[in-house]
Amino acid sequence: MSSEPPKTSRKLFFREAITRALTEEMANNPKVILLGQDIGKFGGSYKEFVGLIDRFGSTRVLDTPVAEAAMVGLGVGAAAAGLHPLVSITYMDFLMLGLDPLVNYAAKARFKTGGQITVPLVVKTTAGAKGQGVVHSQCIEAWLMAVPGLKVVAPSTAADAYGLMKAALRDPGPVVYVDHKRLFATTGEVPLAETIIPIGQAAIRRTGDDVTIVAHSWMVRIALEAAERLQTEGIGCDVIDLRSLAPLDMATITQSVARTGAMVTVEEGQLTCGVGTEIAFQLREHLENARIARVGALPAPVSSNPLLEAACIPDADRVIGAIRKLLGSNSA
Amino acid sequence: MPNPDSDIFRPLRAMMLIRAFEKALVSRADHGFQLLSSGEEAVAVGLCDAMGPDDQLLSSGRSIGPALARGITADQVMAELLGKATGPNRGKGGRGHIAQPDIGFFGAHAVVGGNLTIAAGVALAMKVEQRPGVVVCLFGDGACGSGALHETLNIAAIWQLPLVLVCNNNQLSVSTARGTALAPARLSDLAIPFGLPGATVDGMDVVAVRDAAREFIEAARRGKGPAMLECLSERFFSHSTATRDTRSAAELSEIHARCPIERLAHGLSPAIRAALQAEVDAEVAAALTKADNAPWPDLAEALSDVL
Numbered sequence: 015m016s017s018e019p020p021k022t023s024r025k026l027f028f029r030e031a032i033t034r035a036l037t038e039e040m041a042n043n044p045k046v047i048l049l050g051q052d053i054g055k056f057g058g059s060y061k062e063f064v065g066l067i068d069r070f071g072s073t074r075v076l077d078t079p080v081a082e083a084a085m086v087g088l089g090v091g092a093a094a095a096g097l098h099p100l101v102s103i104t105y106m107d108f109l110m111l112g113l114d115p116l117v118n119y120a121a122k123a124r125f126k127t128g129g130q131i132t133v134p135l136v137v138k139t140t141a142g143a144k145g146q147g148v149v150h151s152q153c154i155e156a157w158l159m160a161v162p163g164l165k166v167v168a169p170s171t172a173a174d175a176y177g178l179m180k181a182a183l184r185d186p187g188p189v190v191y192v193d194h195k196r197l198f199a200t201t202g203e204v205p206l207a208e209t210i211i212p213i214g215q216a217a218i219r220r221t222g223d224d225v226t227i228v229a230h231s232w233m234v235r236i237a238l239e240a241a242e243r244l245q246t247e248g249i250g251c252d253v254i255d256l257r258s259l260a261p262l263d264m265a266t267i268t269q270s271v272a273r274t275g276a277m278v279t280v281e282e283g284q285l286t287c288g289v290g291t292e293i294a295f296q297l298r299e300h301l302e303n304a305r306i307a308r309v310g311a312l313p314a315p316v317s318s319n320p321l322l323e324a325a326c327i328p329d330a331d332r333v334i335g336a337i338r339k340l341l342g343s344n345s346a
Numbered sequence: 347m348p349n350p351d352s353d354i355f356r357p358l359r360a361m362m363l364i365r366a367f368e369k370a371l372v373s374r375a376d377h378g379f380q381l382l383s384s385g386e387e388a389v390a391v392g393l394c395d396a397m398g399p400d401d402q403l404l405s406s407g408r409s410i411g412p413a414l415a416r417g418i419t420a421d422q423v424m425a426e427l428l429g430k431a432t433g434p435n436r437g438k439g440g441r442g443h444i445a446q447p448d449i450g451f452f453g454a455h456a457v458v459g460g461n462l463t464i465a466a467g468v469a470l471a472m473k474v475e476q477r478p479g480v481v482v483c484l485f486g487d488g489a490c491g492s493g494a495l496h497e498t499l500n501i502a503a504i505w506q507l508p509l510v511l512v513c514n515n516n517q518l519s520v521s522t523a524r525g526t527a528l529a530p531a532r533l534s535d536l537a538i539p540f541g542l543p544g545a546t547v548d549g550m551d552v553v554a555v556r557d558a559a560r561e562f563i564e565a566a567r568r569g570k571g572p573a574m575l576e577c578l579s580e581r582f583f584s585h586s587t588a589t590r591d592t593r594s595a596a597e598l599s600e601i602h603a604r605c606p607i608e609r610l611a612h613g614l615s616p617a618i619r620a621a622l623q624a625e626v627d628a629e630v631a632a633a634l635t636k637a638d639n640a641p642w643p644d645l646a647e648a649l650s651d652v653l
Contacts, residue, residue, distance in 0.1 A: 047474060073474060079504070084463045084497035091467015094452075095402075097474060099467075114494075118457050119464055124651045127445045127453060128436030162652050261653075 023173075023203040029062040031172040031204050032138075032193070035179035036063070036100070038208065040070050043098060046183055047074045049089055050102025050138075059104050060140065060198040086112030086137060090120045090188070093135035098183060103139040106192065107149045112137075120188040121163030134187040136179075141168075142232055142282055143327050144195040147318030153231075153283035153311075155192050159260045159292065165213055166260040168192040170234035172202030174257055177211030185213060192259075194232040216263035218270070222250025225337050226270040228293055229280040230256040233328065237280050240333035249337065259289060267293060268300045276305040278336050282327050285310035307340045309333055354610055357395055357552045359622055361387035361607045364411045366626040367420055370634055371410075371427060372587055380427065380441055383411030385582030388606035389514045390415040392555025392577075393482060396563050400479035402452040402468055404461040406486050406514075407442030409454030416451040418444065424633040430640040437643045438651075452481075458519070459485060459492030462511070466498045469507040469572075480508045480566045482559075488519030490533050499574070503540040506571035510562045511537075513574070514549065516581040521592045537574035549577030550606045580604055 026034065040046045048066065050058070054077040057064035067075040078085050082103055089101035103109045109116075120133040143151040158166045167182060167189060169175040175193065182189040219234060220241050229237040234255045241251035252270045256263070271277045277297060279290025290308040297304055312326045364387045371377050383390060390411035397403060397416070405412040413423050418434060426433025426444050433439070434446040445453025452468060455461040465483035472479050489495060490513060502509045513533050517524050530536055534544030543562065547554045555577050562573035580601045584591035591598070611619055 076505075079497075079500060081497040081501065083494055084466065084501050087463020087494070087498075088467040088470055088501065091464035091469075092471040092474070093467070094464065095468040095471035097471045114457060114460060115463055118460055119455060126435060126439040126443045127447075128434070128438050129651045130434070130445055130447055131453070165653070 021206065023205050025201050026172050026204045027198065028172045028175050028193070028200050028202065029060050029198040031176035031202070032062040032179055033064060033066070034204070035176045035183070036066060037069065039180060039183040040066070040074065043183070045096065045098045047076065047092065047097055047099050048102065049076045049078050049085055049099060051078055051080060051104055053077060053102055058102065060195070062198065063102070082108050082111035083114060087115035089135050089137065090115045090133055093120070093133045093187065094123055094131045098134045100136040100138055100183065103137060105150050106139045106141040106154055107152045109137070109139050109154070116164070116188065117161050121161050125163065132186050134185065136182045136187065136189050136191055138191040138193065140195055141192050142194040142196060143316045143323050145318055145320060145323065148315040151316035151323070153281065155190070155259055156283055156288045156292070158190050159289065160287070163188070164260060165189040165258070166192065167213055167258050168231040169257060170197065170231050170255050172200065173204045173209070174211050174217070176204050177209050178213065178257065180210045181213050184210070189213065192231065196232045211257065214258045214261045214263055216257055216266040217255045218252060218266065219255050220251060220253040222252055222274070224250045224274055225276040225278060225341060226252040226254060226267070226274045227278050227280060227333065228254045228256060228267055228290070230259060230289065231282070233280045233282055236328060236330055236333060239330040240337070243330060244334060244337060249341065251337070262293065262296070264293070264296050264300070268297060271297060271301055271304050276340055278307045278309060278333065278340060280309045280328055280333055282311055284313060286313065305340050307336045309336045353553070357391045357556070358607065358610050359626065360391045360415055361552065361610070362622060363420065363626045363629065364390070364414050365607060366623070366630045367414060367423070367633070368410055370630045371424065377427065377587070378441065379586050379588035380410070381408040381586045382583045383408055385601065385605070386514055386516055386549070386579045387411055388552035388555055389549045389577045389579050390484070392552040393484065393512055393559045395556045396559035397450065397482060399450060400477065401482060401563065402447065402450055402479060403482045403484065404452045404465040404468065405454045405484040406458065406461065406489065407454055407456030408486065409442060409444055412484055413444045413451055413454065417449050418446050418451055420629050420633040421636050422446070424637040425640050428637045429642065430637050431643045432637070432640040436647065438647060459489035459494040461485065462489065462492070462494045462498040466502055466507055466509055469502070469509040470505070472508055473505070478567070480510060480563050482510045482512060482563065484512045484514055486519065487513060487515040487517065487524045487528065487533060489513070490528050490536060495536065499537060499540045499542065502572040503542050506569070508566040509572040510559065510566055511572065511574040512559065513576045514579055515576050516579045518581060518585070520585040520589065532576060534574050534576040542572055542574060544574040544576070546576040546578065549579035550604050550609060552606060552610055
């Protein structure tokens with residue numbers, strides 16, 4: 015007889031964690047519907063919608079034409095009229111075509127109607143570079159952080175992919191859920207019990223006393239790789255996974271940097287008006303003397319050429335370089 | 347003397363109310379600036395006469411006529427446009443954004459063409475939940491140049507949404523003449539490639555608008571899918587009260603001669619007409635007084651209902 019304790023979690027692919035959240039929420043709430051390109055029989059470009067049309071039918075899983083403005087608008091209108099839709103925009107670059115209904119209508123509807131209309135909508139979209147070139151690689155989540163009325167989440171683990179999707183599908187919204195091409199095939203333990211990750215709470219992935227690394231999405235893995243290597247040189251890193259970009263969990267970041275005295279932000283998007291820039295300034299309002307550095311993509315398009323792509327986006331070497339420079343300049 | 351329940355009495359009064367409302371509103375120095383519906387009353391009134399209580403109307407920013415025609419009271423529209431807390435949007439929407447979904451006016455939206463895909467989404471919700479309503483989206487000729495219309499027509503057609511698209515073609519997009527901006531001979535022809543029924547009617551004739559709209563709305567209600575109606579109308583004033591008019595006095599005089607109110611009231615006794623005018627003027631004056639006495643929004647409203 016085995017004496018092992020009963021399992022409380024199960025290893026899932028990141029994409030399977032999304033599918034599980036969608037399945038549970040669609041079963042729980044008949045108002046949840048899905049709209050997207052190739053999400054029916056095809057199952058989604060990253061297989062995250064596999065099986066949903068068989069279970070919930072084509073009334074609730076709607077394959078759309080290639081028409082991002084209308085797709086987002088349909089989701090916004092259906093949400094404003096009482097459903098809880100999820101609109102899948104395959105690549106974040108294409109979300110630009112749907113920004114009018116998202117920014118001009120969804121983000122403002124509750125305010126401008128004096129609370130008569132809310133827009134419980136989730137827009138799920140995939141960011142990040144993985145060999146697909148200049149208009150299939152961009153990370154524009156910082157643009158969305160600057161829109162009052164939008165919430166933005168970006169999980170890095172399978173458990174958070176599951177728990178944040180569930181939170182998004184129960185939120186009065188609108189919520190933009192940003193995943194990443196390189197994350198779908200990663201695995202992680204996901205609780206067997208139904209679990210919701212509240213929007214607005216960062217997670218501490220690793221602790222150390224010398225510097226705080228703040229990242230989200232795929233860059234959390236890059237940050238953890240950098241932290242692991244720096245440990246061998248005796249540099250300890252706190253690694254904070256933002257999980258939610260709007261609202262930002264500045265309390266968790268500030269607490270960490272109050273202890274370490276230094277922060278490096280890491281993002282795959284642009285530094286100018288980027289996630290790290292915003293966090294750095296907000297941090298300064300609390301901790302005047304914190305040493306800060308930012309790591310992000312080069313100020314250039316992301317090529318599909320693998321050498322140029324790798325040169326453009328941050329890797330562990332660049333994070334380590336930034337940290338050594340930051341800590342070195344202090345001790346000098 | 348016409349019977350107050352007759353076919354023309356109600357729409358005539360509704361059009362006169364819009365005209366009187368706008369006249370009173372813009373006579374004040376504190377109206378900000380407004381987008382007026384004068385001249386185009388027959389489109390809003392005819393359309394709303396064809397709609398039922400379960401239906402929802404979405405309009406462009408030129409929304410005073412549609413809001414009043416759909417049944418938001420003059421008191422409430424006036425309060426909203428003058429920024430008072432007693433407006434349906436609590437004074438936070440104002441010009442171009444008035445809404446009251448619980449009476450069937452889902453709302454105005456001041457991005458040209460911006461309400462088209464939203465309206466399709468409202469229609470999708472009705473279809474998914476098998477609600478009895480039909481969605482009507484009213485937009486100007488300017489929106490017919492937008493990609494959103496093409497995307498909406500296509501999806502509405504393939505999904506057979508209960509959606510009636512109504513173009514209020516008032517001939518001008520700010521100052522750009524429809525003929526110089528849009529290629530189709532008739533704007534309702536835009537429905538043809540999608541296999542949808544379309545019709546173009548005289549938008550200065552409230553009965554013609556109502557009858558054409560009713561046919562499409564009732565067809566959509568019976569599950570026959572979407573349609574597109576073009577109403578040829580005339581804008582009496584410039585794009586907004588803050589913009590100049592590029593039309594000549596002679597042109598404007600010709601346009602005003604086509605007044606939809608005069609057309610419907612033709613043959614009505616002067617006494618009846620005067621009584622009706624006094625009635626709508628009193629309603630508008632009372633609305634102004636109530637709005638003047640109503641409170642402004644609390645400044646905390648600047649940050650409320652955001653997240």
